[in-house]
Amino acid sequence: MDFIDVVIKYTPFFLPAAWMTLKITLLGIAFGMLIGLGTALTRISNNFLLANVSRLYIFLIRGTPLLLQLFFFFYVLRQSLGLEAFSAAYLALAIHNGAYIAEIFRGTIQSIDRGQMEAARSIGMTSSQAMRRIILPQAFKRSIPPLGNQFIIALKDSSLASAITISEVLLQAQRLAAANYKMLEMLTIAAVFYLFYTSIFTWLVSWTEKRLDVDSDKQRGLV
Amino acid sequence: MIKIRNLNKSFGKLKVLKNVDLYVRESEVVVIIGASGSGKSTLLRCINFLEHPQSGTVKINGQLIDKNNEQEINKMRTQVGMVFQHFNLFPHKTVLENVMEGPTQVKGIIKFEAKKLARYYLEKVDLIDKANVYPSMLSGGQKQRVAIARALAMEPSVMLFDEPTSALDPELVGEVLCVMKELAKEGMTMVIVTHEMGFAREVADRVIFMDNGMIIEEGIPDHLFDNPQNSRSQAFLSAII
Numbered sequence: 001m002d003f004i005d006v007v008i009k010y011t012p013f014f015l016p017a018a019w020m021t022l023k024i025t026l027l028g029i030a031f032g033m034l035i036g037l038g039t040a041l042t043r044i045s046n047n048f049l050l051a052n053v054s055r056l057y058i059f060l061i062r063g064t065p066l067l068l069q070l071f072f073f074f075y076v077l078r079q080s081l082g083l084e085a086f087s088a089a090y091l092a093l094a095i096h097n098g099a100y101i102a103e104i105f106r107g108t109i110q111s112i113d114r115g116q117m118e119a120a121r122s123i124g125m126t127s128s129q130a131m132r133r134i135i136l137p138q139a140f141k142r143s144i145p146p147l148g149n150q151f152i153i154a155l156k157d158s159s160l161a162s163a164i165t166i167s168e169v170l171l172q173a174q175r176l177a178a179a180n181y182k183m184l185e186m187l188t189i190a191a192v193f194y195l196f197y198t199s200i201f202t203w204l205v206s207w208t209e210k211r212l213d214v215d216s217d218k219q220r221g222l223v
Numbered sequence: 224m225i226k227i228r229n230l231n232k233s234f235g236k237l238k239v240l241k242n243v244d245l246y247v248r249e250s251e252v253v254v255i256i257g258a259s260g261s262g263k264s265t266l267l268r269c270i271n272f273l274e275h276p277q278s279g280t281v282k283i284n285g286q287l288i289d290k291n292n293e294q295e296i297n298k299m300r301t302q303v304g305m306v307f308q309h310f311n312l313f314p315h316k317t318v319l320e321n322v323m324e325g326p327t328q329v330k331g332i333i334k335f336e337a338k339k340l341a342r343y344y345l346e347k348v349d350l351i352d353k354a355n356v357y358p359s360m361l362s363g364g365q366k367q368r369v370a371i372a373r374a375l376a377m378e379p380s381v382m383l384f385d386e387p388t389s390a391l392d393p394e395l396v397g398e399v400l401c402v403m404k405e406l407a408k409e410g411m412t413m414v415i416v417t418h419e420m421g422f423a424r425e426v427a428d429r430v431i432f433m434d435n436g437m438i439i440e441e442g443i444p445d446h447l448f449d450n451p452q453n454s455r456s457q458a459f460l461s462a463i464i
Contacts, residue, residue, distance in 0.1 A: 002386055113309075113311070115307055115309050115311035116311060117271055117312065118307065118311065119305075119307060119311035119312070119313070119373075120313075120324075120372075121273065121300065121307040122271060122273065122300055122303075122304075122307075122374075123300065123301070123304075123324065123325035123329060123373065123374070123377055124297050124298070124300040124301035124325065124329040124330075124377065125297070125325075125328060126293070126297060129328055129329075133324070133328060134313055137315050138314065138315055141315070192318075
């Protein structure tokens with residue numbers, strides 16, 4: 001009973017930290033999506049320079065640890081750009097996730113049948129019109145399962161921001177445990193918060209997937 | 224209407240078209256036949272620059288098309304409709320939206336007018352009752368008829384058909400050919416790549432036989448089918464008829 005009591009007693013102390021985890025994760029994902037889409041489009045464009053800049057970005061980000069990137073933003077860029085620790089954290093997360101999301105988008109864009117682009121071009125659409133109106137809507141739908149996966153990874157990765165002084169869930173657990181010596185209970189509370197968030201993400205992803213399903217009854221004209 | 228001179232196209236080292244010349248007059252129906260790999264689809268795709276030829280000229284409605292000028296190519300494509308073997312309907316749009324897409328997005332026609340236009344052409348291919356369903360609900364034959372309506376909605380002066388019935392179940396071929404015959408009757412200029420010899424004989428004003436990237440023989444259907452002059456067209460025709 002002692003265990004449960006401790007957990008209940010300390011859970012409220014986690015709320016600000018839980019909010020912080022959610023904030024840096026959502027900002028990281030939102031900007032990561034924008035960066036990812038932009039990078040995917042330039043990566044497959046005919047512009048040699050832009051395509052290679054995108055390739056280099058993906059190479060650098062995927063090839064180095066997130067912790068190193070967080071340190072880089074916190075210890076190097078924060079000074080020169082005058083960022084807060086909070087901004088350094090979500091920007092690092094955004095740039096980190098952007099590289100993975102770019103590869104998700106690139107994969108799904110390239111998985112759309114070539115005939116779709118040809119059909120769009122054959123009625124006189126420009127390549128950007130065809131991309132925007134024909135290819136991307138279809139590619140986006142296919143991106144949802146891997147994006148959901150990436151969002152969950154991003155949520156858990158946000159715990160690394162504890163290393164750059166961000167008071168998110170894991171750092172809060174460590175701090176409280178240092179004071180009350182209840183490491184098991186504090187880690188349990190932290191784990192429950194992460195599980196809660198990942199459950200919501202999972203549910204949101206499957207809801208979106210269902211809504212966009214072309215083969216659903218609605219789109220078959222049965223409803 | 225279409226004037227192609229000295230067209231050369233290679234994919235890597237493979238020469239697919241070798242010095243091809245092709246003239247298509249207004250309201251003429253030209254059918255291109257030949258074995259697979261003979262270059263007939265590539266020739267068709269070079270007309271609207273879905274493939275860029277290495278050399279040669281393409282003139283449409285008297286205008287020489289500059290292959291490096293994207294704007295000019297896009298403009299030309301609004302006058303040249305194309306129907307594909309695999310339909311290539313937009314799966315995330317309804318039948319009506321598929322047909323409206325070109326008029327609204329490319330020609331800038333307002334939605335209300337585009338809807339009328341789309342309905343007119345869906346009526347023409349006898350699919351007005353499917354206007355609000357998604358392509359995944361349609362049979363192959365219906366899909367191809369929607370694809371024809373989508374091309375027609377741009378009100379092109381030429382229609383290109385790239386093996387429009389090759390991906391269809393045999394019992395669905397007829398409905399698509401029927402729509403195409405109707406178009407031919409109305410005087411549409413058409414270039415058709417097909418293996419439907421009966422259709423070619425009935426509808427074509429001229430049949431072109433291609434082999435190995437070259438036009439080997441051409442003529443009115445009765446001559447070419449009954450009395451081919453070239454040994455390769457003889458061999459091809461005796462193999463399929």
